[in-house]
Amino acid sequence: MNKVTPPRNLAGWCGRLLIVDLTHQKSWVESLSADLLHDSIGGRGLGVRLLRDTYQLDPFSAAMPLIFAGGPLCGTIAPASARLSVVSRSPLTGTIHASSCGGAMALQLKAAGYDALKITGVSAAPVLLSIAGDQVQIESATHLWGLPVSNTLAALKPVGGAAIIGPAGEHQVLYANIMTAEGSAAGRGGLGAVMGAKRLKGIQIAGKKPVVVADAEGVERSVNDIMRLLNAAPVIFGELGFAEYGTPALIDLLAQRRMVPTNNFRETFFAETSRYAAPALRRRYQPVSQGCHDCPIACKKATRDQQRLPEHGSLSHFGALLGISDLDIIVAACRLCNDLGLDTLSAAATIAAFSEASGEGIRAEDLPHRLGQIAMRQEDGDLLAQGARRLTTALGCPHLAMTVKGLELPAYDPRGAYGMALAYATSNRGACHLPAYPVAHEILRKPVASDRFDFAGKAWMNIVAENTHVVGDSLVACRFVFLAAGLEEYAALLTAVTGVDFTATQLLAGGERIWLSERYYNQMNGFTSADDMLPERFFQEPGSSGHGISIPAIDRQRFLDERARYYRLRGLDDRGQVPSHFLENRL
């Protein structure tokens, strides 16, 4: 491997990019300039920047990069800031796709001396990539190919961090995940299939380089400020909060708000949610907390024998969306998805669409077989492996796909929160609650509460939130810390870690640039305002009103008006297109 001298005086970053070409079985290091790192921050921003010349390639083409990037706060005492961003083009949606996940990968990537790992090419046979500091080895993984995630990990016994795919990724299921050794998933957009197309079964990485910060006292002060805010946030450290119950704490709340996607979004209330809600999970499994590296929240929950338990979205979609209430069956289905490397939300949503389209009921006991068929692309599973949009199109009923830009909707019904409705439509990666996370103000009342049944002000709220979370995904910090702290606190922390002056305004402007870059790349791949649209069902069919809460269908004109306002405030034209002058300023 060639020697690369990173830029001088970098704290927080390494200034080095490791590139691995699987076609030619070689690797090398390139330096990343200080300017590029300051502009892109890391994680999602850095990944998007590194896609600049390849974003129009087919996701499965050899030259399409698959990028793993950590952030400048990783390895410091910053809370919940050691996450990893995985970036490429989604084979499910065709959009640029950035996925954030926990686990030790980001920490080890940095300890090995890299800000990011860029993988290109296609190996002739299955391989495993092993990185130990400057030593990079591409080894045969023929003996691992075909194994589920758990068996692969058992065979590998990775030291440090590891990211692998299961059979779903190998068979290029369009919503295959990349799984970390700790059980976290880089999910939704099918980046596991991109990894499978490269015949890369797994990556293991370890390093020993210490992390340098510019101002240790400043870091400690900022962390204390953030921790005080986290302590004051009921959703985080409250008696019913995520630290105590994990994200399943949302299940009862969303049921009370009557916005639980039920039976493929035909209803918004499922009478049996309490059978798999957080208290039921606690009674059944007496969970213990598992956090991402050094995370004080530790929202992940596991059984006492360290089996990871599902989160809110997975429980809800394998529960209400499929009309199932048996907790053990739901948990088993979610675990099987993780072992096969399937995205739980897309898997459940695709099965729900198939059930409605085919008129076949869902038999809970058939789920394991159905999921296995999908992962192996056998029989009907080959069609279901392509996601709800392609499935329903093939069956002649595309209106039954509850997707935006081809991504299946997660477990918040948009008829119960109009900021969420707008966010699903305009998200750069399709129907996802995470980019704008309107759950914060519409449901959890953070940083301020907003009327969930009013579109007024939602365009601005979503824009600020999207820009903020782009920065969070670039740092790479957990979304949940932004339920309590803000860029005010994280700008101070980033300044202390790197020694470079950052302000919240600068970070927001940087976040906007990254967001617009993603939008521009999608636009160049053919996306238009027609893709910023919800499925027709939400404008035509009301949800399940009751208990004094009315859930009408969404007013299409109000939705379109707010979307138009969103375009104007974003600086897009009235067709939602990024203006050409942005090219000069793109990331």
Place this chain on the structure above:
Amino acid sequence: MIRQVEKYRHQLERDGAVRQGRVALVAQDDLIREAGATDLCRIGRALLSEVKSIALVIGEPWLPFQNLYPLCLAPESQRIAPLDTETRTFLHDIPLVRRHHGRIDWADVAGLLGQRKGVLVEGVGIIAVGSVTVEQGYVNFSTLYHALFVGYLLHLLQDEPRCAEIVELGPLLEQLAHPIPQLLDDIAAGPFADEHAVRKAIEQAGQRTVELHLVDSFFGNISCHVNNQLMISQTGASLDALAGCVDLVPDDNSTTAGLTASSELPAHRAIYAATGATVILHGHPKFTVLMSLLCDEQGCHIADCWKDCPQVRYLGTVPVVAGEVGAGGIAKNLAPVMADGIGVVYGHGVFAAGTVDFRQPLHKMIALENWCRREYQRLLGQKIAGHEKSGVKSGSR
């Protein structure tokens, strides 16, 4: 949006936070909306064009902190560090922008507003931003005002105020001369017949707490324990607008639908468990908050008193304990001292409990705040008298 702009302009005046007619709100969606003093609107518009926020609130507090703080701080100081717990948690500190050669550097103000929730500008007033809603601008303004009020009035007792400061204190002395009235006769009497009656009683008591200026902004919380469950105000709810903002939290946590309950849920639960109370009211009456910060302990080495002080001190007969917000220790420290149904958290506020209805906690909270006002008035009087004497001896400063 214009409704919001008008609403919060009126609310700031009604709160008594600003001089009548000397506040402005400017908001931008895809249009600019504004209300209030013309000259302040002009400043707000210019600033908002530079700051990525939806709203900006600019106002002159009724005590002119924009003139007083620059006098009492060291000339080089550009930060005001609030000592009260809640604002310390949410604001960290407050930037002070000073005049240089008689001019304000507005670019500096805009830069700070891009980083912080608000600033104090010498000769101008408090400026706060709302990054996503107009309401957020109002909340931030109120928070800054509360912190500045507590911090400044504490300074008057602890330091040597200048003559130029003392001459500005007329409105304060006038306010201190009028105790808060015990307006309780119309407060719903308990016990409450059903859940509906509890909700109505909570809404009424919350409204009265705000009307009597026992809490500012969207702080404070309120609950009732009935039928093995708490009915408690939601996080971020304004006590004078609680309709639809009360969560049910069963004692056995058999549902997590109360995830949005107030951050002080643990404190409420601990107090119910330790006492026979059935209702709790938590407010931030200003004089109680600032008097709780006075401590005459000599040779104490504790630096972070608001969370680390192990002592139980007293305001009259009411105990004061330390503890951080939410999961930060209030519940553990407060519950054991609530035998008389009232306790103060250092630099934070008052928890008052009752066994029948909200008349009891309201009465206790008003009585305590009036006691603190009188005590403050007495101490300030001594300070001013001492100052006048020394002024005679050594000439005014």
